[in-house]
Amino acid sequence: MNTQGRPTRGAETGASNGETITGNRGLMMEEPLIFEADTPGACGVDLAEPVTADRRLGGLEREGPVGLPGLTEPQVVRHYTRLSQQNLGIDTTMYPLGSCTMKHNPRINEKLARLPGFASLHPMQPMSTVQGALALIDALADWLKRLTGMPAVAMTPGAGAHGELCGMMAIRAALEHHGQTDRTHVLVPESAHGTNPATAAALGFTVDRIPATDEGRVDLAAFKERLDDGVAAIMLTNPNTCGLFEGDIVDIADALHAAGGYFYCDGANFNAIVGRVRPGDLGIDAMHINLHKTFSTPHGGGGPGSGPVVLSDALAPFAPIPSVVHGPEGLRLAEQTEGETAHSLGRLKGFHGQMGMFVRALAYILSHGADGLRQAAGDAVLNANYLLARLGEELTAPFPGPCMHEVLFDDHFLKDTGVTTLDMAKALVDEGFHPMTMYFPLVVHGALLVEPTESESKATLDAFADTVLALARRAKAGDAEYFAGAPYLTPRRRLDETAAARKPILRWTPPAPESQAAE
Amino acid sequence: MRYLPLTDADRRSMLATIGVPSIDSLYRDVPDAARLDAPIDGLPLHAGEMEVERAISAMAARNVPASDVPCFLGAGAYRHHVPxxxxxxxxxxxxxxxxxxxxxxxxxxxxxxxxxxxxxxxxxxxxxxxxxxxxxxxxxxxxxxxxxxxxxxxxxxxxxxxxxxxxxxxxxxxxxxxxxxxxxxxxxxxxxxxxxxxxxxxxxxxxxxxxxxxxxxxxxxxxxxxxxxxxxxxxxxxxxxxxxxxxxxxxxxxxxxxxxxxxxxxxxxxxxxxxxxxxxxxxxxxxxxxxxxxxxxxxxxxxxxxxxxxxxxxxxxxxxxxxxxxxxxxxxxxxxxxxxxSLLGEDGFRQLAKVNHARAVRLADRLAGLPGVSVLNTGFFNEFTVRLDRPAAPVVDALAERGVLAGVPVSRLYPERPDLADLLLVAATETVTDDDEDALLAALRETLR
Structure with missing residues (x-):
């Protein structure tokens, strides 16, 4: 404690070169792997003694140690706290990753998901003891149906890609049911998320790419040209991955339906249109909703997600099991393919869906209400268009606005500067922003896809825009060398991904004992 | 709305920078017939944190958390203590x-x-x-x-x-x-x-x-x-x-x-x-x-x-x-x-397994002593199958009424196999107490009488 009033202002000597004895840099700590912090015999839990020494393991007992390290609780807390400090999150800074919808994650949602009445429910409890949980799933399902204008929703898919799988399986099931198994082609625009062709191909469909117009939309004429009785479905993202609304979507749906195909919509970008456009009014047959995007369940460093799929009347009978149904004794889960679920495509995962995500999403929805959701979508679109207007000063947008909730730039503005899209992104990191999505979508050269979301204030957007504009000017002024080295201030800089893939090291292995190492 | 940082003044100034009159005009690519001009009818409007907490807590309160009662459910999901x-x-x-x-x-x-x-x-x-x-x-x-x-x-x-x-x-x-x-x-x-x-x-x-x-x-x-x-x-x-x-x-x-x-x-x-x-x-x-x-x-x-x-x-x-x-x-x-x-580590992970197994061994032995109950397994870890002298699902429901989550009736997993309807899966983890065990035994004894 500085109780003596000693002066704390240091001399400005410039003597430090940033090197330290420990490798730590002030608040940024170097941290070994947990396995390298092993104290044999240490333990972070205190467990009771077994109530009996009897064993019924049929001679299948583990021989020898597992190889896990021993640490006490304070050591574990410090280890993972330090690791967390090497991450950026939405809590830390603007995270304008296009196509990912990195919006604010309200903590009330976390609190509610942890209520024992949800978090401590066993999935196989008698239905009479889980009526509130089933009611919550039913309430969320009702919101999703009303917000999309669709008659049915499958709640169980575990993430967006899982939802795609579900929706496309429902389409396959419908085709089989109607004896249309010769419909084997799925049309996918060039700008689609990688999961779309991966999903269609996984289900045995042949993927045909359909071209885009100069305005970044599906080429309606080319699409109609391609329609025939071999087409099973189109998979279309709307708003699309260029951040643009597909204005011909109703014509696309009409032509597709007339030709006997189904319309799968990738709902990853639903955040732009919630409360303003209902996909059901656009002629869509199936659409997954990423609860971890539009409805703000945390991304958690890569999941868990949740990907309910809204379905048209034509596809509803083929929804996966289980589903919540109303019965004489209240709500229950239909867990078998029989009766009302006789045509179900079957089960997609264990138990009944991502309950923890359902609670968070419903809390988010109730907080916003019908008016707040509409305002949130509008603000998301406003923020993106504001960045389009401001960044347009120096950056090049391949398509004219207005955009939807995300704005796409290409790398034309970097032509002949020696600076790449990747360099720009890495330089942004030093400025305290998470980079935008890079090199996606594939339809423009060197894409920079910026999705600010509705969670950013005007002041933050201005700070971001000022920074990007200054970097763009710096690039154009010929300072390519600076960019090639960026970032300079992160815990690690420009990691060698090629080496990682060439000779993969996917786990820690104990160092060889010294006697062997010496040989 | 507490999650939306833009003020109306911000919105106006940003729209001016963009050069459009309103947010609605940014949606001009949406076909007119599909564009909604007002919040969707029949849905509630925004609510404060307290109101949301009340509404969702009320749903939670209608459930019986497995953490509150003696619980012997497993079948792929297990109640354990998480530090x-x-x-x-x-x-x-x-x-x-x-x-x-x-x-x-x-x-x-x-x-x-x-x-x-x-x-x-x-x-x-x-x-x-x-x-x-x-x-x-x-x-x-x-x-x-x-x-x-x-x-x-x-x-x-x-x-x-x-x-x-x-x-x-x-x-x-x-x-x-x-x-x-x-x-x-x-x-x-x-x-x-x-x-x-x-x-x-x-x-x-x-x-x-x-x-x-x-x-x-x-x-x-x-x-x-x-x-x-x-x-x-x-x-x-x-x-x-x-x-x-x-x-x-x-x-x-x-x-x-x-x-x-x-x-x-x-x-x-x-x-x-x-x-x-x-x-x-x-x-x-x-x-x-x-x-x-x-x-x-x-x-x-x-x-x-x-x-x-x-x-x-x-x-x-x-x-x-x-x-x-x-x-x-x-x-x-x-x-x-x-x-x-990481908290468990080598010693804790192995000890946790031993505590689980011991709980299940003792419970299996005690259940096997009840009239109308037999244990099918010779070897098991923390879960085993018992055969009752009657269909298990109604027994489980009856025990739930008495505040005991007795296990997973096999009929819930294999409804197409009536010959397995008398079977019950019973799991015991480190979270089971002696009192829990006694409660299950007592409730089961009475229900099977």
Whole structure:
């Protein structure tokens, strides 16, 4: 404690070169792997003694140690706290990753998901003891149906890609049911998320790419040209991955339906249109909703997600099991393919869906209400268009606005500067922003896809825009060398991904004992 | 609205910068007929935090949490104690609110956690490598079958009758839509099935769960040998991962792929999700693995660091040629798993398994002493099957009325098998107290009278 009033202002000597004895840099700590912090015999839990020494393991007992390290609780807390400090999150800074919808994650949602009445429910409890949980799933399902204008929703898919799988399986099931198994082609625009062709191909469909117009939309004429009785479905993202609304979507749906195909919509970008456009009014047959995007369940460093799929009347009978149904004794889960679920495509995962995500999403929805959701979508679109207007000063947008909730730039503005899209992104990191999505979508050269979301204030957007504009000017002024080295201030800089893939090291292995190492 | 930072003045000024009169005008590409001009009718408007908490808490209050009552439910989801530290750490915003670590410079925290997770999973399963997690055990199992089909270039999977029906059904769905065939053994309540006889030169994989859904333990060694002789991959499924603190790991018995549910470590029951799928394999098959992988590398200054790697298997690069369409994994649940297992460590993990097993052994012995109850298992870990003298489901319902969650009636998992309706799956973890045990025994004795 500085109780003596000693002066704390240091001399400005410039003597430090940033090197330290420990490798730590002030608040940024170097941290070994947990396995390298092993104290044999240490333990972070205190467990009771077994109530009996009897064993019924049929001679299948583990021989020898597992190889896990021993640490006490304070050591574990410090280890993972330090690791967390090497991450950026939405809590830390603007995270304008296009196509990912990195919006604010309200903590009330976390609190509610942890209520024992949800978090401590066993999935196989008698239905009479889980009526509130089933009611919550039913309430969320009702919101999703009303917000999309669709008659049915499958709640169980575990993430967006899982939802795609579900929706496309429902389409396959419908085709089989109607004896249309010769419909084997799925049309996918060039700008689609990688999961779309991966999903269609996984289900045995042949993927045909359909071209885009100069305005970044599906080429309606080319699409109609391609329609025939071999087409099973189109998979279309709307708003699309260029951040643009597909204005011909109703014509696309009409032509597709007339030709006997189904319309799968990738709902990853639903955040732009919630409360303003209902996909059901656009002629869509199936659409997954990423609860971890539009409805703000945390991304958690890569999941868990949740990907309910809204379905048209034509596809509803083929929804996966289980589903919540109303019965004489209240709500229950239909867990078998029989009766009302006789045509179900079957089960997609264990138990009944991502309950923890359902609670968070419903809390988010109730907080916003019908008016707040509409305002949130509008603000998301406003923020993106504001960045389009401001960044347009120096950056090049391949398509004219207005955009939807995300704005796409290409790398034309970097032509002949020696600076790449990747360099720009890495330089942004030093400025305290998470980079935008890079090199996606594939339809423009060197894409920079910026999705600010509705969670950013005007002041933050201005700070971001000022920074990007200054970097763009710096690039154009010929300072390519600076960019090639960026970032300079992160815990690690420009990691060698090629080496990682060439000779993969996917786990820690104990160092060889010294006697062997010496040989 | 408390989550929306723009003020009306901000909005006006931004619209002026853009050069449009209103937010609505930014939606001009939407066909007129589809554009909504006002909030959707019949839905409530925004609400304060207190009101939202009230509404959702009221739903929670209508449930009976397994944490509040004697609970003996298992069948793929287990009530365990999760140290408070785990939930505190996973709620740090840098972990909770970050995206998939595609930008390694700003994601070394998540990436190092994944590297530790992969190592832990490989260690406890006895395998060479593990991925960065899957949605859950059932989807991990289904992805394992797809991987075996790719590796062997064969198209027929054999499923044990001890495989959890949800896992079986998840595989079945993929078999139907992706196009491969299944040979499903009958439900193996007695633990006596002969699987080696089912495999041949056309078989891609043999899927065996141990402990089985009925609690039986299987020595995978002889099956691994039979598989090797026919070029078949052995997929070991583990639905209760704590069992590996006490049981021989599948890797040591010759499994080629391990697909497991990791919920028991670090994660709550959550009414069945989110949980965390574990996936481990042999090094020689690593390029056929599904899901994300984190690898070690160096940065430009020569310092050790971590990146997502081998992404040329994945959908965002390979598109229609990807090994799987999976994009998200179960990152935060994997983090919880990693932290809990770090707290447990070598001694704690093994002790936890011993405490679980001992609870189940004593409970099985006590139940076997009740009239009208017999235990089917000779070997088990923390879950076993009992036969009652009447259908189990009504008994379970009656015990729930008395505030005891007695177990999972087999009829809920195998409704098509009336001959199994008298069977009940009973699990006992470290969370079961002596009082819980007494309560179950007393309630069961009275109900069966």
């Amino acid at each position: 408070a530290t785990v939930d505190y750490l996973i709620q740090r915003g840098e972990f909770l609110t970050s995206y998939t670590p595609y930008q390694p410079e700003v994601s070394q925290g998540t990436l190092q956690v994944l590297f530790e997770f992969q190592t832990q999973v490989a260690l406890i399963t006895g395998m060479d490598v593990a991925n960065a997690s899957m949605y859950d055990g059932a989807t991990a199992c289904a992805e394992a079958v797809l991987m075996a089909n790719r590796v062997t270039r064969r198209n027929r999977a054999v499923l044990s009758g001890g495989l959890h029906p949800h896992y079986r059904d998840t595989v079945r769905t993929l078999a139907r839509f992706i196009g491969f065939s299944l040979d499903e053994a009958e439900a193996d309540a007695a633990g006596t099935e002969d699987l080696a006889a089912r495999i041949d030169g056309e078989t891609s994989c043999l899927v065996v769960q141990t402990p089985s859904v009925f609690g039986h333990l299987t020595d995978l060694g002889p099956l691994a040998e039979a598989c090797r002789a026919k070029g078949v991959l052995l997929i070991a499924v583990v639905a209760e991962i704590v069992s590996l603190g006490l049981l021989k790991p599948p890797g040591a018995m010759g499994a080629d792929i391990v697909a497991a549910e990791g919920q028991s470590i670090g994660n709550g029951l959550n009414f069945g999700g989110p949980h965390v799928g574990l996936f481990a394999a042999r090094t020689k098959h690593v390029r056929q693995m599904p899901g994300r992988l984190c690898g070690e590398t160096v940065d430009v200054d020569g310092r050790r660091g971590f990146v997502l790697t081998l992404s040329t298997r994945e959908q965002h690069i390979r598109r229609e040629k990807a090994t799987s369409n999976i994009c998200t994994n179960s990152g935060l649940c994997a983090l919880a798993f990693t932290i809990h297992l």
